[in-house]
Amino acid sequence: MAHSLLLFWRNLVLAPATMLHVAAILLHCLPLALGQYDICKSWVTSDEGPSWEFYACQPKPMIMKEYTMVKVDPPGITCGDPPERFCTHENPYLCSDECDASNSDLAHPPSLMFDKEEEGLATYWQSVTWRRYPEPLVANITLSWNKSIELTDDIVVTFEYGRPTAMMLEKSLDYGRTWHPYQYYADDCMEAFGMPSRKVRDLTASNANRVVCTEEYSRWAGSKKEKNVRFEVRDRFSIFAGPDLRKMENLYTRMESAKGLKDFFTLTDLRLRLLRPALGGTYVQRENLYKYFYAISNFEVIARCKCNLHANACNFRDGALQCECEHNTTGQDCGRCKKNFRSKSWRSGSYTPTPNGSPNASPPKSSSPLEHSAVKVSETLGKSVKDCECYGHSNRCSYIDFLNVVTCVSCKHSTRGQHCQHCRLGYYRNISAELDDENVCIECNCNQLGSLHDRCNETGYCECRKGSISPKCDDCLPGYHWRQGCQPNVCDDELLICQNGGTCHQGQRCICPVGFKGALCQDVKCDSSHRNCDSASGALASSFFFLVFTLTLSVVDI
Numbered sequence: 001m002a003h004s005l006l007l008f009w010r011n012l013v014l015a016p017a018t019m020l021h022v023a024a025i026l027l028h029c030l031p032l033a034l035g036q037y038d039i040c041k042s043w044v045t046s047d048e049g050p051s052w053e054f055y056a057c058q059p060k061p062m063i064m065k066e067y068t069m070v071k072v073d074p075p076g077i078t079c080g081d082p083p084e085r086f087c088t089h090e091n092p093y094l095c096s097d098e099c100d101a102s103n104s105d106l107a108h109p110p111s112l113m114f115d116k117e118e119e120g121l122a123t124y125w126q127s128v129t130w131r132r133y134p135e136p137l138v139a140n141i142t143l144s145w146n147k148s149i150e151l152t153d154d155i156v157v158t159f160e161y162g163r164p165t166a167m168m169l170e171k172s173l174d175y176g177r178t179w180h181p182y183q184y185y186a187d188d189c190m191e192a193f194g195m196p197s198r199k200v201r202d203l204t205a206s207n208a209n210r211v212v213c214t215e216e217y218s219r220w221a222g223s224k225k226e227k228n229v230r231f232e233v234r235d236r237f238s239i240f241a242g243p244d245l246r247k248m249e250n251l252y253t254r255m256e257s258a259k260g261l262k263d264f265f266t267l268t269d270l271r272l273r274l275l276r277p278a279l280g281g282t283y284v285q286r287e288n289l290y291k292y293f294y295a296i297s298n299f300e301v302i303a304r305c306k307c308n309l310h311a312n313a314c315n316f317r318d319g320a321l322q323c324e325c326e327h328n329t330t331g332q333d334c335g336r337c338k339k340n341f342r343s344k345s346w347r348s349g350s351y352t353p354t355p356n357g358s359p360n361a362s363p364p365k366s367s368s369p370l371e372h373s374a375v376k377v378s379e380t381l382g383k384s385v386k387d388c389e390c391y392g393h394s395n396r397c398s399y400i401d402f403l404n405v406v407t408c409v410s411c412k413h414s415t416r417g418q419h420c421q422h423c424r425l426g427y428y429r430n431i432s433a434e435l436d437d438e439n440v441c442i443e444c445n446c447n448q449l450g451s452l453h454d455r456c457n458e459t460g461y462c463e464c465r466k467g468s469i470s471p472k473c474d475d476c477l478p479g480y481h482w483r484q485g486c487q488p489n490v491c492d493d494e495l496l497i498c499q500n501g502g503t504c505h506q507g508q509r510c511i512c513p514v515g516f517k518g519a520l521c522q523d524v525k526c527d528s529s530h531r532n533c534d535s536a537s538g539a540l541a542s543s544f545f546f547l548v549f550t551l552t553l554s555v556v557d558i
């Protein structure tokens with residue numbers, strides 16, 4: 001068998017001298033074919049004794065219609081309530097068929113899209129007829145798995161009584177919160193969606209995840225002959241894996257480097273938007289609307305649970321599909337490290353290197369209390385690690401395992417960054433100095449009172465508070481004076497002039513002559529020796545207004 005051969009070869013590598021006492025036990029009795037990624041680990045014996053060997057792994061494809069929740073919109077779109085007659089394009093004047101939701105023999109509920117089809121007897125969901133023409137007859141069929149799944153084969157929707165002349169497939173990656181077009185279908189793509197018609201099998205490596213409109217599944221061919229509408233997963237796979245999908249490792253390698261490609265086949269929900277039913281000809285016959293409706297007998301979705309290459313089994317538990325996670329990972333998609341494992345170090349398993357990939361298991365938490373940040377794995381003298389380039393501002397590097405990078409630690413001379421190549425906050429780059437110069441970073445020196453914070457831009461300019469100006473924000477704009485930062489002037493020589501002979505002191509206040517007060521010395525001061533000054537000034541003011549009033553009146557008179 002393939003798996004025993006492979007294990008034999010592994011042991012050969014592990015223990016070339018003593019392979020005679022080799023014993024290999026497979027935990028999972030699945031055939032381990034090259035590049036199938038269907039076992040997570042195996043128990044191997046070598047010179048050092050028996051131990052587990054771990055591999056990247058994924059569950060087998062499943063018939064996903066068995067696990068889906070379905071919702072059909074709008075309410076009342078399913079036929080039979082009230083009971084309704086319908087006919088077919090083949091027999092347009094023999095409208096004796098009936099849909100009746102209250103009679104199990106004549107009902108066509110949504111569940112009939114997902115049952116097992118018995119030979120020769122199709123069971124199907126059916127919509128109401130187009131009795132409200134010309135209002136469009138539209139329906140949404142939404143399939144939800146409450147789990148990320150990865151398509152492994154074509155989606156095939158089987159229509160009885162003719163395929164729609166316009167529809168689209170949408171998908172969601174976030175449990176139905178957002179939706180994205182997946183494929184458009186029409187007998188005339190340009191007319192229905194303003195898109196050119198394409199065939200998926202004409203796509204190439206550079207546009208394998210393009211969303212297209214196709215006319216292949218919408219033309220009228222007699223309702224009995226061509227019933228299926230496809231979302232072509234295999235055609236897209238074969239761009240990389242070759243015809244017959246023999247070189248799946250090429251596809252997997254490609255998915256490893258192009259995340260968009262992998263995500264293209266991943267979804268949590270699907271929505272079929274039926275936009276116009278089969279017409280059976282070019283025009284809608286308004287006098288016989290009983291022959292226009294949708295009927296779907298099967299909705300086939302073959303996919304595997306997305307388990308991030310950390311599980312080879314996926315089971316229906318607690319109302320949802322769940323990955324049976326290995327490699328010390330957990331979660332519905334094995335998207336986290338188990339408790340007591342360093343969760344920051346979680347990584348998806350990878351298909352590469354072929355044939356068995358890398359498990360990228362979650363490493364155990366170190367017992368040292370300093371280690372819980374999961375940052376430092378190894379610390380070495382700068383010169384001894386090839387990638388430890390710090391431009392002379394440090395001679396030590398750390399390896400951050402979850403990012404897989406080497407980074408300088410304790411950068412001196414006010415530098416920071418993976419290679420100490422940036423200036424710390426509050427410093428800016430000295431353009432006349434090289435990166436390895438001690439003077440490469442200059443302090444911003446922003447005036448604390450005049451600036452918003454102590455950071456500056458690349459030319460050393462600080463960000464000033466209202467009223468302050470200059471590179472360090474230590475000067476004031478006209479109309480402001482410095483007093484613990486720039487304050488708006490109370491008086492000046494232009495607009496806020498001190499009156500009645502007062503003088504402006506540093507923009508802060510008017511120094512008023514005896515007998516006057518107010519911010520601009522505009523008021524007469526009243527003291528005990530001027531008893532009547534309030535009423536006097538009051539009288540003065542009223543006579544002034546009287547004067548203005550009479551002047552205005554006389555202007556009006558003229």
Ligand SMILES: *[C@@H]1O[C@H](CO)[C@@H](O)[C@H](O)[C@H]1NC(C)=O
Pocket residue numbers: 073074138139140170179271273
């Ligand atoms: C079908 O779903 C789309 C969004 O995907 C929505 O805009 C539209 O209103 C829905 N139609 C019906 C009939 O519910």
Ligand SMILES: *[C@@H]1O[C@H](CO)[C@@H](O)[C@H](O)[C@H]1NC(C)=O
Pocket residue numbers: 146318319320332
């Ligand atoms: C979806 O799955 C989660 C956990 O896997 C479960 O807690 C939740 O109840 C499920 N939601 C529905 C609507 O079934």
Ligand SMILES: *[C@@H]1O[C@H](CO)[C@@H](O)[C@H](O)[C@H]1NC(C)=O
Pocket residue numbers: 054326327328359361362363364
């Ligand atoms: C998971 O953790 C257990 C216990 O610490 C350890 O024995 C095992 O090797 C770990 N598995 C992997 C794949 O790291």
Ligand SMILES: *[C@@H]1O[C@H](CO)[C@@H](O)[C@H](O)[C@H]1NC(C)=O
Pocket residue numbers: 430431432433437439440442
């Ligand atoms: C900028 O670098 C040059 C060259 O090392 C140095 O002479 C100069 O003093 C530096 N400027 C500041 C403001 O530190």
Ligand SMILES: *[C@@H]1O[C@H](CO)[C@@H](O)[C@H](O)[C@H]1NC(C)=O
Pocket residue numbers: 457458459460461
């Ligand atoms: C820095 O800020 C000053 C003042 O706002 C501006 O004139 C200068 O162009 C800025 N320099 C850069 C590199 O953004």
Ligand SMILES: [Ca+2]
Pocket residue numbers: 112113114115116117122123124296297298
């Ligand atoms: Ca069926």
